[in-house]
Amino acid sequence: MRQRISEETIEFAKSVNVFDIAQAIGLPLEKTGKSYFTNCIVHSEKTPSFSIEPGKNRYHCFGQCHDTGGKGAISFIMYYEWKKYDETLFLQAVEKVCYYMGHPVVYTDGSRIESDRPVKPPSQFRERVDSPLAEPQMITAVYRSLIDKLSLKKEHINHLRFERRMTIDVIGLRQYRSYPERPYVIAGEINQEFTTLEGVPGFYESVRQDGSGTYWNMSGINGILIPVRNEYGIVQGFQLRVESPKLHPIIEAVNDHPLHAEISDTQILTVHYKKKLIYSGKVQDSSKIPITIAGQLVGNVRVKKRNKYIWLSSTEKRKGSKVVPTYHVAYPPNGMPDGSTIDCSVVDITEGPLKGDIMSEYTGRPAVCFPGLSQWYLAVEGAMKLKPKKVILSIDGDAIRTIHNKDTDEEKEEAGEVVRSLIREFAAEGVSIDLALWDITRSSKGIDDLYISGMKPKLFSIIDFSK
Known part of the structure; x- marks a missing residue:
């Protein structure tokens, strides 16, 4: 029979901020405004879409599993450990929160289980x-x-x-x-x-x-x-x-060893194990550093920009x-600044303002750009302002890349879902749709690089309302 956890322990777990538990676990957190982004704890992805907002103690996935979200550390740990929110897992989640935060689990009979992880003091968030x-x-x-x-x-x-x-x-x-x-x-x-x-x-x-x-x-x-x-x-x-984008560490612990890693402005990586410094050294982009204690591997630290x-x-x-993120409309140089002399019956859709600027110069068509994959819907909003009859979807070549490894598979799945979403939305508006495809194994990943190299994509008609 499962022991009853004391109310004091439950209240402690309830008080833990979702940011603190994410830090204690060792998730890489990248600050954007008031939020911190990391890879989703439920679905696999390469571009971080999982948002943590410490000031409001809440989290949400804006990617594939967009219904994943909630408040506080207890529900967060359910998604992290069991990939779902389930009230029957409440007490187990309380124990997990205490473990990661270095806090003992005290039971009503007076017994207790100590955590072997360092105590994580709560952060003070003043919004x-x-x-x-x-x-x-x-x-x-x-x-x-x-x-x-x-x-x-x-x-x-x-x-x-x-x-x-x-x-x-x-x-x-x-x-x-x-x-x-x-x-x-x-x-x-x-x-x-x-x-x-x-x-x-x-x-x-x-x-x-x-x-x-x-x-x-x-x-x-x-x-x-x-x-x-x-x-x-x-x-x-x-x-x-x-x-020069800053570097950040990603911890890959072996057997849940409590590792903590930081990278200084001078690109010095420090790794602590239970508050004890066990590694220090200068790092570069794309480094993967094995961390050992007494000759035993306890984890790896991957360095990413x-x-x-x-x-x-x-x-x-x-x-x-x-x-407030918005779409970008890129006109070819002869149509700047307002595009009043440019035919907008066909509009290119791609990701990134600079990419759209370059693309429009080569195509002679306007390009409407969304700032990132998770904000693809902004392209629909911007494109419809131009009243096009047809759009050409020119998403980076990762959407059609031949699968060779897990990382590639993740990126293809995400980009592929963006393409499907764009097709659904433009079709609902009665706009014809072409898909631009190219073999990135023989040319370039981005549509801008493709045109710069003197090549063009192949266009495939997906929906044609003109017939």
């Missing part, structure tokens, strides 16, 4: 409320001023010219800019033109170190700012192509605002 977005006209004016005040570094020009095969004229038309070395100077200059920058994503108020006052600053990191435009050519936001493309946002900062 900062973002400022409401400024009026669209205000945001547009600030972004126009930002573009006017910035330039493009030589290394970024060279990247666009020689790797992306753009001409100087096209680079100028697209208005790409480099993130400034002294962002507070640019923010200060822009602030002189406006009463305030509050509510404009990417800008926030900093407090001077001596406490003598505040000044306006700008979020971001070194890289290329890519304007994200609507169907009228108006800049709605910026994606930032990060020059964080996202190369991020939004210009100032969420969770003083008077800052989060960006």
Whole structure:
């Protein structure tokens, strides 16, 4: 007969924040705004779609199993351990939460089970409320001023010219800019033109170190700012192509050994076992480091780069605002800025603003881009503003890659579901659909790389409403 767990132990498990249990387990967490993203704990995937929001103690999968979600550590551990929410597993889940948090499980008869993991102190989350977005006209004016005040570094020009095969004229038309070395100077200059920058994503108020006052600053990191435009050519936001994405560790423990790994800004990986340092060394991208104790393998640490493309946002900062992800409409250079001279009866659909900019130059057609696979629906919203008769789905070649290993299989499954979702939505709108396919084993993964290399995809008609 199962012993009864004390109310004090149950209350402890209920009090554990979902962020703390995820950290204790060793899941890699990448911060985006107020949330942290990791690979889903239920379904296999390569692109993280599982969101954890510490301030509200909740989690949700935005990927394949989009119904996975809830609040608190107890339900989270059910999904992590048993891949489902089941109330009959409540007491077992309480025990698991206590185990991962290094907390004893105390029973009503006075007996107890100690955890062999280090005690994980609770994090203190003070949720900062973002400022409401400024009026669209205000945001547009600030972004126009930002573009006017910035330039493009030589290394970024060279990247666009020689790797992306753009001409100087096209680079100028697209208005790409480099993130400034002294962002507070640019923010200060822009602030002189406006009463305030509050509510404009990417800008926030900093407090001077001596406490003598505040000044306006700008979020971001070194890289290329890519304007994200609507169907009228108006800049709605910026994606930032990060020059050197930071690294993060992924722990692959053997037999549930309690490992904790961190990577410093100088790319030094440190691994602790029960709070004891057992490894320290400089790492590079795509490293896989075996971790041993007394010659026995206790796990591996895989090193991966964080996202190369991020939004210009100032969420969770003083008077800052989060960006609202949106679609990007890329017109060919001869149709910029508003596309009024371009035939929009056929529209290309792809992922990523920069990719769409390049693609539209080669096709002569408008391209509507969604920012990431989990936000494919934005492409439908943007494309329908152009009233197309046909769309051509040009999703990266992973959607048709020949399966050779698990990682590839995961990526194909996710991209394939995006293609199916896009087909369903455009068909419901009465829009004809072609699918662009190409063999990435003999050419290129991305549609932009394909065109740059002088090749074209093959188009296959999926639905034709013109007949």
